[in-house]
Amino acid sequence: MDDDGFELEEELREIALLLDPVPAELFDDAMLAFTLRTLDGELAELTFDSWDELTATRVRGGDRPRLLTFETGGVVVEVEISGSRLVGRVLRGTRVEIGVQRPDGEIRVRSDDLGRFTAESPGTGPLRLRVICEEGATVTTSWIRV
Numbered sequence: 001m002d003d004d005g006f007e008l009e010e011e012l013r014e015i016a017l018l019l020d021p022v023p024a025e026l027f028d029d030a031m032l033a034f035t036l037r038t039l040d041g042e043l044a045e046l047t048f049d050s051w052d053e054l055t056a057t058r059v060r061g062g063d064r065p066r067l068l069t070f071e072t073g074g075v076v077v078e079v080e081i082s083g084s085r086l087v088g089r090v091l092r093g094t095r096v097e098i099g100v101q102r103p104d105g106e107i108r109v110r111s112d113d114l115g116r117f118t119a120e121s122p123g124t125g126p127l128r129l130r131v132i133c134e135e136g137a138t139v140t141t142s143w144i145r146v
Contacts, residue, residue: 042075095112
């Protein structure tokens with residue numbers, strides 16, 4: 001499509017919004033449906049948290065890495081959070097795509113052939129991982145606070 005086609009499309013979009021705007025209720029329903037699109041994905045529960053194991057260490061040595069393990073079905077996700085870096089691996093034996101999700105956005109990375117991945121740790125606050133396997137299955141970890 002050339003520039004004239006894009007301009008025409010934009011003009012038509014503006015006219016449609018002016019003459020027949022989307023009702024607020026319909027927009028809200030559409031956003032809710034969009035957020036529920038991954039409802040059928042499996043939830044991986046937190047099975048190990050080094051902060052739980054070494055509570056005294058959290059008080060005295062805040063610079064130690066935090067180790068987390070999430071499990072569901074045949075998928076295990078191991079994560080180490082250290083400073084501004086998140087390192088992990090998905091024990092599945094294939095490449096996967098990982099979304100590091102925060103309430104304000106998502107960072108996407110791909111694992112290598114062994115399931116290992118690295119991402120920037122996006123600061124403090126709630127965080128979860130969304131693992132998308134090559135065959136389309138989705139696994140989402142429970143939310144944790146970092």
